[in-house]
Amino acid sequence: MRTPRIKSFIFAISTSIVLVGVTGCEVLDGIADAESPSEGATGSGLIDAIDQLSIEEEDRTGYSRDEFSDWITVDGCTTRQLVLIEEDLTESAGVDDCSGGIDGEWSSVYDDVRVSEASGLDIDHFVPLAEAWDSGADQWSAERRATYAVYLDDDRHLIAVTAASNRSKSDKDPAEWLPEDPAAHCEYVATWVAIKIQWELSVDQAEYDALIEVAGGCSDTEVEIRPVG
Secondary structure, eight states: OOOGGGHHHHHHHHHEEEEEOSSSEEEEEOGGGSOOSOOSOEEEEHHHHHTTSOBOOOOOTTOOGGGSOOOBEETTEEHHHHHHHHHOTTOOOOGGGGGSOOOOOEEETTTTEEEOOGGGEEEEESSOHHHHHHTTGGGSOHHHHHHHHTOOSSTTTEEEEEHHHHHHHTTOOTTTOOOSSGGGHHHHHHHHHHHHHHTTOOBOHHHHHHHHHHHTTOTTOEEEEOOOO
């Protein structure tokens, strides 16, 4: 859950936000009223959770980054800045820092690297936008895609990671990319599955097979499905 440090910002996002697009600006009001992909938090074992996923062929036809919103700005803080504030291990950064540089320390979960310079971090969609498009987001409304692109209510959805690890991952699914450290695989796959279920996104066969393979070594891993919004 998001901490009280940015609670007021999340409330503002949930009511009326300004979405800054790649090619311009547009105002989308009432994004909280867009379709909610899930209701009620649930939990299950990793293999059982994987078996909740629909297996479908993926198709990237028509995908463009412009189909999703760019970072929003709320009271002077961008989505990137809000994530950095939330994940700062020192808890010294605050919304008052958004007009300048944000100082702190961060842990990049993809490569277990401690980072003390915010400029060395990317903000990554755990399930990438292109992968979401392949898996069902191509059928969503513009409002729902906008919500997904800047979703802050689940702190697993957008995370700060090293630029190098984010470039390595790119838009790959777990059949194509996993963190270098095998000890991180169970948590990585559990989060991937949780977000896919949360947003009713499908998996392709290779992706499903890779998830099941990893899950075979994760007998104690639980998957928490959190409600959207």
